[in-house]
Amino acid sequence: MASTNNIAFTAPINPPDATTVITPEQIWNGLLLKIRSAETFVPGAIQSTKVVSEYIDQSTGNPVTVREVLFRETQKTVQETVTALKPTRVEFEQPDGSKISNVVSQGAGGELYMTYIFEWRHPGVSEAELAALFEKEKKMSQMAVEGTIKVLRQLVEEKKL
Secondary structure, three states, X not given: OOOEEEEEEEEEOOOOOOOOOOOHHHHHHHHHHHHHOHHHHOOOOEEEEEEEEEEEOOOOOOEXXXXXXXXXXXXXXXXXXXXXXXXXXXXXXXXOOOEEEEEEEEOOOOOEEEEEEEEEEOXXXXXXXXXXXXXXXXXXXXXXXXXXXXXXXXXXXXXXX
């Protein structure tokens, strides 16, 4: 029985009403900070981040960070392997096979978008439980994208990126 919720949410990084424009370099630096300090970007979901190790994947040249995140709601610590694929993507993988991608893309007019793609694994849950989790995770995905963009803008305004 399938027990995976696949969800994606996209938002413009610099909408027309943005008072501060975030550059691609600032976005990337923000995503690198998010690897080390997830609670800065999603304080409602993540309480703390601890980097366990860092290395370069010899086959790709991409930096990989192993970190432990403490989730606020469940008070569970989960070890994630995070791969940074400069300048467009950060991949998070959890031990249960759940995956999260943070993707920065460009539209036809040069506008920048942030998309989070979630593959949440829920082994052993019923169809009804999976559907309830889907609704919760869908809302969370929007909050995570919009919250990350808001924090990026705040960090740029404070000259921290």
